[in-house]
Amino acid sequence: MSKLVTLENANLSVQISRNGAELHSVYHKQHQQEYLWQGDKEVWGRHAPVLFPIVGQVEDGFYEVDDVKYKLPQHGFARDMEHKLITQDELRCIFELKFDHSTMEKYPYKFVFRTIYEIKGSKLSITYQVDNMDMEDIYFSVGAHPGFNTNFIPNTSFEDYVIEFSEKEPFERLLLDNGLRSGAIEHDALKGEHILPLTFETFKDDALIFDHFKSEYLDIYAKHYEDRRLRIGFKDWPLLGIWTPYQKRADFVCIEPWYGVADLRDENHDFKEKYANQVLHKEETFSATFTVEIIDNED
Template sequence: MSRLVSLENAVLSVKISRDGAELHSVYHKQHQQEYLWQADKEVWGRHAPVLFPIVGQVEEGYYEVDGVTYKLPQHGFARDMEHKLVTQDELSCIFELRFDHTTIEKYPYKFVFRTIYEIKNNKLSITYQVDNLDTETIHFSVGAHPGFNTNFVKGTSFEDYVIEFSEQEPFERLLLDNGLRSGAIEHDALKGEKILPLKYNTFKDDAIIIDHFKSEYLDIYTKKDTSRKLRIGFKDWPLLGIWTPVSKNADFVCIEPWYGVADLRDDNHNFKEKYANQILETGKTFSATFTVEMMDDE
């Protein structure tokens, strides 16, 4: 049985792995271009990991729920587990990850976590759903971590590209200290601009994490040729991470919509008080969608 599931229409060919329900390829047929980072292990060995039930790190690798201690690696366990393919047709598929004895040891709640992929014309939609199967309210974070190639126009590379947000607004950047939030905030991180030039030096202090913003999408493009753009839509997502491994001079950037964020350094480890965690009542379903669209100027 192939580990990869394929979706295809006249414009796009998309591949997703059963391992982690991770997106592996977003290929545009007319452009003859792969838009997703292809996981060079010497640079960054993932394509687009799914983050659940935490985003980022919990301090010292552990957290507490009702006085009981649990350990979790960075970004949680979903990205490293096999997800069950429950439905598939040419244009869509649904993966599920259900709680079991191995997840209960790391995360004390009963859940179903779904990842839904759907293509329509030149757009890929990705939806995360969480069902609360527990007898009590559950707490969690969820997020995306896709890497997008920054060479999709011939003769260009990373520092030729910019990110343009849909709105001009004061962005609040949450600063990191060795993977945890330091507590410091850089206000008006874009200095009143809508455009963030992609420069390696911008990421010397780790990922850019933006809180409290109104933009519903961003475009990635090169000013050398603005006719082709990659649009990432994330309406209603509260946080956004932007990252590239600065020491690698890599030709990709991760655009990461999040419901959740890394722990604050020297916090109290109480998972129920974790900043930006989602709270879901018994029998309820959480759902969030982001989109990837390859665009050409008419």
């Protein structure tokens, strides 16, 4: 059985792996162009990992629930587990990950986690759903980590591109210290602008993490060719990470909508008090959707 599941219409061919329910390809047929980073172990070997039940790091590699310690690696375990394909047709598929003995050793809650992919025209929608199967409230974070190519216009590379947000607003950036939040906040991080030119130096201190923003989407496009854009929609997502590996000088940028964020340095390890963690009551379902759309004004 192939590990890859394919969705296809007249515009897009999208591939998703059962391993981690991870997006592997967003290929636009008319452009004959791959828009998703294809992975390179020397740079960054992933494509678009799914982050659950944490986003980022927990300090010292562990957290506590009711005074019991649990260990979790960065971004949780969902990205490294095989997800069951529940349903599939040409335009839509659903993957599912259920709690089991191995997850309960790392995360003490009973859950069902679904990832739903659907294409329509030149737009891909990705939805994460969490069902509380426990007898009590459960706590979690969830997020996306897709990498997008920054060479989708011929003869361009990373620093030829910009990110344009849908709103001009005073972006608050949460600063990092070796993968954890330092507690410092850079106010008005874009200096009143809504366009961020992509430069490698921007990422010398790790990812940009924006909190409390109004923008509902952003566009990635080449400065000298604005008609073709990659639009990432993240309406109602509370946090957004933007990242590329600073020293690698690679042609991709990750756009990461999050419900959750890394621990604050020197904070207590209580998972129920973790900033931006979600609380889901018994028998309730959490759902969040983001979109990836290829826009070509010449079409």
